[in-house]
Amino acid sequence: MRNRDILLVEDNPDDQALTLRALKANKIMNKVVVADDGAQALEYLHATGRYADRDASDLPQVVLLDLKLPKVDGLEVLRRIRADERTSLLPVVILTSSKEERDLVGGYSAGANSYIRKPVDFNEFREAVRQLGLYWLLLNEVPPQGAQPG
Amino acid sequence: MRALEPLRRIQWQLPLSIAGLLLAVVAAHSWIAYREVRRTALEAAGERLEDVGRQLGGLFAQLVTQRTAEMRAVAGDSAVIGAVARGADLQGAGSATFERLLASDSQVMAVVLWDSSGALDEVRRPEADTLPIGRSFPAWAAGDSMMVSRFLLSGEVGWYDVAAPVRQSGRTVGYVVQSRRLAMSQQGAQVLADLIGRDVTFRIGTPGVIWTDLGGFVEGPPAAAAAGEGLVEYRIEGSGWRLGEGVVIAGTPWQLWVESPRDDVLGRPRAFLTRMLLLGAFIALLGALGGWALTRRVTTGLSQLTTASASMAEGDLGRRVPVKRRDELGELAAAFNRMAERVEDAQQRLEQRVQERTAELQASQEQFSAIAATAHEAIVTADAAGTITYFNPGAERVFGYTADEVRGQPLTRLMPERYRDKHRHGFARFLETGESKVIGRTLELTGLRRDGTEFPVELSLSSWQRNGESAFAGIIRDVTQRREAEEALERSASELQAVNEELEAFSYSVSHDLRAPLRSIHGFSQALLEDYRDRLDADGRDYLERVCTAVDRMGQLIDDLLELAQATRAAMRSESVDLGAVARGIVDELRAAAPARQVRFTVADDLTVTGDARLLRLMLQNLLANAWKFTSKERQAEIEVGVGTVDGGERAFFVRDNGAGFDMTYAEKLFGAFQRLHAPSDFPGTGVGLALVQRIIHRHGGRIWAEGAEGTGATFHFTLPGS
Numbered sequence: 094m095r096n097r098d099i100l101l102v103e104d105n106p107d108d109q110a111l112t113l114r115a116l117k118a119n120k121i122m123n124k125v126v127v128a129d130d131g132a133q134a135l136e137y138l139h140a141t142g143r144y145a146d147r148d149a150s151d152l153p154q155v156v157l158l159d160l161k162l163p164k165v166d167g168l169e170v171l172r173r174i175r176a177d178e179r180t181s182l183l184p185v186v187i188l189t190s191s192k193e194e195r196d197l198v199g200g201y202s203a204g205a206n207s208y209i210r211k212p213v214d215f216n217e218f219r220e221a222v223r224q225l226g227l228y229w230l231l232l233n234e235v236p237p238q239g240a241q242p243g
Numbered sequence: 244m245r246a247l248e249p250l251r252r253i254q255w256q257l258p259l260s261i262a263g264l265l266l267a268v269v270a271a272h273s274w275i276a277y278r279e280v281r282r283t284a285l286e287a288a289g290e291r292l293e294d295v296g297r298q299l300g301g302l303f304a305q306l307v308t309q310r311t312a313e314m315r316a317v318a319g320d321s322a323v324i325g326a327v328a329r330g331a332d333l334q335g336a337g338s339a340t341f342e343r344l345l346a347s348d349s350q351v352m353a354v355v356l357w358d359s360s361g362a363l364d365e366v367r368r369p370e371a372d373t374l375p376i377g378r379s380f381p382a383w384a385a386g387d388s389m390m391v392s393r394f395l396l397s398g399e400v401g402w403y404d405v406a407a408p409v410r411q412s413g414r415t416v417g418y419v420v421q422s423r424r425l426a427m428s429q430q431g432a433q434v435l436a437d438l439i440g441r442d443v444t445f446r447i448g449t450p451g452v453i454w455t456d457l458g459g460f461v462e463g464p465p466a467a468a469a470a471g472e473g474l475v476e477y478r479i480e481g482s483g484w485r486l487g488e489g490v491v492i493a494g495t496p497w498q499l500w501v502e503s504p505r506d507d508v509l510g511r512p513r514a515f516l517t518r519m520l521l522l523g524a525f526i527a528l529l530g531a532l533g534g535w536a537l538t539r540r541v542t543t544g545l546s547q548l549t550t551a552s553a554s555m556a557e558g559d560l561g562r563r564v565p566v567k568r569r570d571e572l573g574e575l576a577a578a579f580n581r582m583a584e585r586v587e588d589a590q591q592r593l594e595q596r597v598q599e600r601t602a603e604l605q606a607s608q609e610q611f612s613a614i615a616a617t618a619h620e621a622i623v624t625a626d627a628a629g630t631i632t633y634f635n636p637g638a639e640r641v642f643g644y645t646a647d648e649v650r651g652q653p654l655t656r657l658m659p660e661r662y663r664d665k666h667r668h669g670f671a672r673f674l675e676t677g678e679s680k681v682i683g684r685t686l687e688l689t690g691l692r693r694d695g696t697e698f699p700v701e702l703s704l705s706s707w708q709r710n711g712e713s714a715f716a717g718i719i720r721d722v723t724q725r726r727e728a729e730e731a732l733e734r735s736a737s738e739l740q741a742v743n744e745e746l747e748a749f750s751y752s753v754s755h756d757l758r759a760p761l762r763s764i765h766g767f768s769q770a771l772l773e774d775y776r777d778r779l780d781a782d783g784r785d786y787l788e789r790v791c792t793a794v795d796r797m798g799q800l801i802d803d804l805l806e807l808a809q810a811t812r813a814a815m816r817s818e819s820v821d822l823g824a825v826a827r828g829i830v831d832e833l834r835a836a837a838p839a840r841q842v843r844f845t846v847a848d849d850l851t852v853t854g855d856a857r858l859l860r861l862m863l864q865n866l867l868a869n870a871w872k873f874t875s876k877e878r879q880a881e882i883e884v885g886v887g888t889v890d891g892g893e894r895a896f897f898v899r900d901n902g903a904g905f906d907m908t909y910a911e912k913l914f915g916a917f918q919r920l921h922a923p924s925d926f927p928g929t930g931v932g933l934a935l936v937q938r939i940i941h942r943h944g945g946r947i948w949a950e951g952a953e954g955t956g957a958t959f960h961f962t963l964p965g966s
Contacts, residue, residue, distance in 0.1 A: 107763035114770060161756075190758040192805070193750075213761045213798030214791075215769040 097154035098124045102134040115222035131165030155229045160189040175204040182236040257538040262531035269523025277516040288508040289474040295443045296490035296501040303492045311390045314407035318419045327417035332364035341366040358417035391495040393449040401425040432458030445501045544572040560587035621719040643693030699726045765794040803931035815855040822850035826884045847885035852963045862939040865932040866898040874902035901956040
């Protein structure tokens, strides 16, 4: 496992806790940065605001993005991620409870790499996280640091 | 019948032509004949005159010869010769000779003896004393050719001289001249007239001196005539035309003129001509009459035909012409009759057809009237000027006017003020160009009632041509109610839309917000179970597990509910779906999820339907999942998907299983949402599945029903119309 961070964008504290728990249960050791809302997530990614002194080129390995967020909506966050050259290639996994078709389509249209539905059953959720981790952290080839779209 | 001018009528023309022709022929002929006869007559007259002339001429010549002979005898008398020789007057015997001569003939007025020096001696009657006799030497006689002088006139006396030369020893030494009075007497003239005939008159004389017919002095012939050769025609003032001829009397210088009144000569030819002409006229008349009679026959026939034709033209088709003759007129009459026959026949047929058509038209007219009169809608017709010509009872009802009030009024009366100008413009444009935005279409406009209220109308307008003029008809419907209904419907629709949108938002929210807490409950319960396992007793663990189970169930319920709601809401697409293929796919998934199970699955062929692929899949998924679920306790589960027919010939698909089945008593409850006929411990489920299936089938317009028996199995039938 590469030791890059995972950015978790999730407003619900319960869901935050449970996700972290699932990651830990699956022995995923990457540091998880939690953003409570879209704005914070963007600040982190673009190294602005409260993260101004962060190294902007140090991007997470994967972004786990919930859709229903306060202030800036999940899809909008995604669009802004994609819109910025620095982060446009960043792998983003939408992790949300919504099964709505329009979210699905919207997500992919906005450039999400993957769309996972959060199951209610925690065991299932844990299993889903395991598979997520396996794939995105181990298998998937990430674009190199500082890469720009060609 | 229009009267023909007389001269145009054949009836006149032909006889006149014949008469004319005959007259012309006769006239020409007569004229030629007349000329010939005339010529002949004139020739004859001429000959006669010649004859007479010759006769008379001869007579006079004879007379003259006698006299000259007489004088020669005297001239030969020796006494006379002696006297001339001596150059002295007559002596004894000579004188006696002269005296004897004088006494023997009363006509002798004087006898004179001449020699070259002059008159030697003479004897004279006392009445001749005044006459210029013996004064001039008869030089005229010197030539020997003429022994007679011209006629001489003195006063009332006319005479002539007869001379004879006195010769001595072969030489002419003198002359003896006898002066004779012209003997004119009635008897003499008469005798001569008798001699020569009454048709010819003569005169004898010396031109410029005297003329006599021996009855008295007369006028001589006109100089021009006298100058002519041969037979001359000339005219005398007051007496008419004459034929005359000059005759030379041999041995004299006298002129003899014989003449006849020409008209006498021409009398017969003229009479001939007249007769001929009369004859000709008569012939012509006969000819005319004959022609008249002939043409009469023809024109009678023709006028019969004419009157018959005229009365046919007037309408009397039964007229026929009697066919009496065998000639062209007869043929014409026969042909006319045939034609009349045909015409009459055709007319009858035509009338019959007209009657039929009229009846049809009548019926159609009545039909239209009935339609228009009973129609619920307003029917209004207008003319090219835009004034109302017809206003049916429906219109009366809709607009509130009576037909009488509104007939003759302009159409604009029926619309609000603000639309009138536009109407007029459009109307005028249509009349000019034939284009219209309104004609032939149905429009929604505003109408104006009698009481001044406006109301929405639907107008269908049409136009047609009649007698070259445009006419218009409009069907007007008062759509107030419909409009209100439409508006209500629109409101309902927008409300519905609003509700749907709310629902949309709601279920979106549900999808997220309801699950999140569930996740938390489940997650932390699980966390408790895991992390605090050793600090919990069996009950504690049990409770937590129940919590998790309940949460699972709730999650499932939420999902199912969402699905149900979405199935109702989502727009349906219509496509061709192979239910068989879909079913096989679903069963494969089920098998994959539970590979241990033994299930025999049969799918019929040709299960193609028309409907929304996604919804139909969902529907089959639920049915097959149910079948899978309820056969879970069978050793050899059987699931079948097929198609049959129900009464009415409709295709009814079915999904049959040999599983737990159900009690038919509770069949109605099967499709109710959340209704379950089995305990969740027996067979899991939320009870929403079948409700969803039903919803989907109903959305496709089909129906669904179930048959089952407890322990035997269940069959779910459904129809999908439009397949």
